[in-house]
Amino acid sequence: MDTKFKKIESINHSIYFNEEGYDALLKLCAKNNYSKIVIITDDNCSEYCLEFLLEELTTETTIEIIEFDPGEENKTLETCNQVWGALIDVGADRKSLIINLGGGVVTDLGGFVASTYKRGIDFVHIPTSLLAMVDAAIGGKNGVDLNGLKNQIGTITNPKMVIIDISYLSTLPQSQMQSGMAEIYKHGLIANKSYWEDLTDFDKLATMDIEKFIHESITIKNNIIKEDPTETGIRKALNFGHTLGHAIESYCLETPTQKTLLHGQAIAMGMILESYLSWKIGKLSPAEYLEIKTKINHVFDKINFNQNDIELILKYLIHDKKNEYGTIQFALLNGIGKTAINQTVSNDLIQKAFQDYNT
């Protein structure tokens, strides 16, 4: 058994690493005597990850597979309808277990489907993308998009366990690896300055163990969600870069002339913009802002938006789910490694952030 990385205790469940996770999963199945195991996955993960999981799932319980088309554009209620229908077709009941095998789209949608099917059945996440390992599968939030707006429908329901196995990453496209890195950088920026420094020492980074980052990032996110499971306070820190990042992501998703961005690409830009806001409200030094901008731009391609795009992105902001009492609430940085939540800024400053990004 690989015990290099210790399991992490989350709310009512554990996050396991490697073989220890599959062992725990088999024990869970034996203990609960599930009527069926249903694996929900997308076509890519079915091709690249499913066989590996099936080899680990040495159980007598009947296993059914439900697949849907990959991509954020399918993280919708229409796909949920298909999956709920397929669950009925395969005879899944209240005593069945769902395993969500895939990236954040699968864990978000599969978690929502499981938490609502027959008023909620057990589910397990096995994230296969870097982003899902360090973020989407951690924290119990799940859900789908509505009319192109991100994560408008969902629940907070915890899985029975999460299994992290980095061998799935061997088939993940490089662009998706990079997308996941955005959340890892975010964890450093909001919670741990020396982690951020390690991550942005690019020579050192190339020689470092990715599993170590994953463990560190999950620990950071998990500590925050354990303190504030329902997002009344400190959990909002995880939204750093996401208020503008989500607006950018939604705008690109909904605008046929724009190239659809990966979540991490939008968040990388959002983090630069929101670091600018942090600087301008006096919570980040100019040197820190410049450092963040330079280092994130070193990793992620710049995105070009004209003034018209910016106006339209700002319209998306008002739909943001963190918009409370009619004002846009930001989670900003309070120096590198700390956050200031519930911050409001003027529209004019947001415009200036985009202008500075373009320079």
Ligand SMILES: NC(=O)c1ccc[n+]([C@@H]2O[C@H](COP(=O)([O-])OP(=O)(O)OC[C@H]3O[C@@H](n4cnc5c(N)ncnc54)[C@H](O)[C@@H]3O)[C@@H](O)[C@H]2O)c1
């Ligand atoms: N619930 C949360 O707290 C939370 C947090 C962050 C992000 N999210 C959500 O996560 C989603 C993004 O997740 P994502 O970046 O994983 O996207 P994704 O699920 O679309 O996966 C990215 C692509 O990689 C493919 N893929 C995944 N694993 C693979 C593997 N091992 N080999 C080959 N291909 C593989 C997928 O099929 C897909 O095409 C967004 O919808 C976002 O809103 C949720």
Ligand SMILES: [Zn+2]
């Ligand atoms: Zn994110």
